[in-house]
Amino acid sequence: MATRTDVCYELLKGRILDGTYGPGHRLVIDQLGREHNISTIPWRESLRRLEAEGWVEIIPNVGARVATFDEGEWARTMRLLARLEGLATALASDELTEADLADARRMNREMREALADFDPMRFTQLNRQFHTVIFHRAPDKHLIALLDTEWARLDFIRRSAFTHAPGRAVESVAEHEALLDLLEAHADADTIETAARQHKLNTLEAVTRHAEARGTALA
Amino acid sequence: MATRTDVCYELLKGRILDGTYGPGHRLVIDQLGREHNISTIPWRESLRRLEAEGWVEIIPNVGARVATFDEGEWARTMRLLARLEGLATALASDELTEADLADARRMNREMREALADFDPMRFTQLNRQFHTVIFHRAPDKHLIALLDTEWARLDFIRRSAFTHAPGRAVESVAEHEALLDLLEAHADADTIETAARQHKLNTLEAVTRHAEARGTALA
DNA sequence: GTCACACGGATCGCATACGATAACCTGTGA
DNA sequence: TCACAGGTTATCGTATGCGATCCGTGTGAC
Numbered sequence: 001m002a003t004r005t006d007v008c009y010e011l012l013k014g015r016i017l018d019g020t021y022g023p024g025h026r027l028v029i030d031q032l033g034r035e036h037n038i039s040t041i042p043w044r045e046s047l048r049r050l051e052a053e054g055w056v057e058i059i060p061n062v063g064a065r066v067a068t069f070d071e072g073e074w075a076r077t078m079r080l081l082a083r084l085e086g087l088a089t090a091l092a093s094d095e096l097t098e099a100d101l102a103d104a105r106r107m108n109r110e111m112r113e114a115l116a117d118f119d120p121m122r123f124t125q126l127n128r129q130f131h132t133v134i135f136h137r138a139p140d141k142h143l144i145a146l147l148d149t150e151w152a153r154l155d156f157i158r159r160s161a162f163t164h165a166p167g168r169a170v171e172s173v174a175e176h177e178a179l180l181d182l183l184e185a186h187a188d189a190d191t192i193e194t195a196a197r198q199h200k201l202n203t204l205e206a207v208t209r210h211a212e213a214r215g216t217a218l219a
Numbered sequence: 220m221a222t223r224t225d226v227c228y229e230l231l232k233g234r235i236l237d238g239t240y241g242p243g244h245r246l247v248i249d250q251l252g253r254e255h256n257i258s259t260i261p262w263r264e265s266l267r268r269l270e271a272e273g274w275v276e277i278i279p280n281v282g283a284r285v286a287t288f289d290e291g292e293w294a295r296t297m298r299l300l301a302r303l304e305g306l307a308t309a310l311a312s313d314e315l316t317e318a319d320l321a322d323a324r325r326m327n328r329e330m331r332e333a334l335a336d337f338d339p340m341r342f343t344q345l346n347r348q349f350h351t352v353i354f355h356r357a358p359d360k361h362l363i364a365l366l367d368t369e370w371a372r373l374d375f376i377r378r379s380a381f382t383h384a385p386g387r388a389v390e391s392v393a394e395h396e397a398l399l400d401l402l403e404a405h406a407d408a409d410t411i412e413t414a415a416r417q418h419k420l421n422t423l424e425a426v427t428r429h430a431e432a433r434g435t436a437l438a
Numbered sequence: 439g440t441c442a443c444a445c446g447g448a449t450c451g452c453a454t455a456c457g458a459t460a461a462c463c464t465g466t467g468a
Numbered sequence: 469t470c471a472c473a474g475g476t477t478a479t480c481g482t483a484t485g486c487g488a489t490c491c492g493t494g495t496g497a498c
Contacts, residue, residue, distance in 0.1 A: 044479095060479075080362055224480085243480080247450095
């Protein structure tokens with residue numbers, strides 16, 4: 001059975017990620033305890049963990065609140081994620097089964113459909129799944145864990161500061177296909193890493209350019 | 220005043236990093252409490268934080284112990300650090316003052332001296348300082364925090380599984396000089412990133428090769 | 439002799455209660 | 469209008485108790 005601390009952690013993280021507890025939301029320990037009939041200790045411990053992971057800020061003698069990210073944080077996370085995912089994708093190359101590649105291709109097809117249906121939510125979701133399937137095969141647990149949290153970070157920030165670049169989605173799907181071709185052909189690690197990194201940097205640049213054109217600062 | 224939780228955290232982390240609590244060392248909460256006259260809760264909270272940062276493993280109903288890393292972890296961390304530091308170095312380029320560069324050059328000179336004096340401890344220490352001075356100027360707090368923990372990880376693992384590559388130190392100093400030249404000349408970001416990344420990968424390769432030659436598995 | 443199982447110590451998980459401390463708000467009086 | 473005192477709120481830290489769980493050990497059946 002999962003410990004209460006785990007339950008509290010999952011509950012809080014879930015609500016932070018799905019937006020129930022938005023940026024800046026105060027997390028009052030006593031209140032949480034009364035609401036869920038769980039004493040303060042598990043809450044305190046899970047808040048410490050969330051603090052270490054960067055989801056929550058704790059100020060001594062004041063309390064905990066959901067972290068807020070300034071707008072530039074999205075760009076910075078993308079920039080970092082490009083490098084991490086470039087590496088992970090290259091490392092995964094040797095580990096990917098044919099079934100994995102088939103899964104990825106299927107997701108990419110579905111993305112094209114989502115695009116035709118004007119379903120951006122589904123597109124975003126599939127995009128994350130597409131990359132997750134690939135990088136989860138990288139033989140480096142620590143790297144995978146980092147990638148998971150950075151992707152979650154990205155999702156969270158996207159909800160607060162909506163980012164978008166019209167037209168980018170089409171290119172993105174094409175780049176996915178090209179990336180899969182490289183993986184299937186067992187291209188050398190450097191080529192794959194560069195392609196995967198550049199794929200993400202292209203998105204970053206498209207969004208940045210779009211934001212600038214609209215006069216919205218991003219950095 | 221720092222909270223007790225902070226005190227416990229610093230104490231534990233310090234002892235883990237300096238080797239007092241080696242890999243696998245059991246951290247019994249009650250015992251810690253009795254030894255330092257601090258009740259269990261601050262210990263529990265700091266252990267949660269250390270767990271999230273990867274320094275400690277907590278098994279429900281069994282207890283906490285200092286994490287152990289298999290030998291391949293050093294190589295994996297270097298591989299990751301190469302990418303992170305490549306990025307951070309490139310980002311720092313525009314922010315570095317002349318004083319920073321002068322500091323870095325001085326450290327590199329001292330590294331050459333340490334080399335002549337056969338003082339590997341000092342060399343290692345200076346090497347870390349050299350890179351720290353540079354990447355701490357990168358305009359990305361989160362990235363810097365990641366780099367700090369990964370470097371600490373590296374130090375910790377090095378102590379458990381000693382890694383070494385004779386002759387590499389000389390090249391390393393030369394590559395530092397070249398890197399500083401690029402930074403001083405405000406070379407473009409890609410060039411700097413590649414150089415910084417490759418610098419670390421060269422060390423990784425040298426050590427791997429040396430280990431293989433000695434028949435010691437590293438991966 | 440060996441294996442399954444029960445027992446007990448060690449340790450954590452969690453609840454509860456209480457005092458200390460710090461931050462914040464508010465109303466009073468000059 | 470402003471400074472300050474006092475109350476409120478919340479966390480921080482301690483103490484204590486009890487149940488749950490894990491794990492090593494030893495007993496007893498076969």
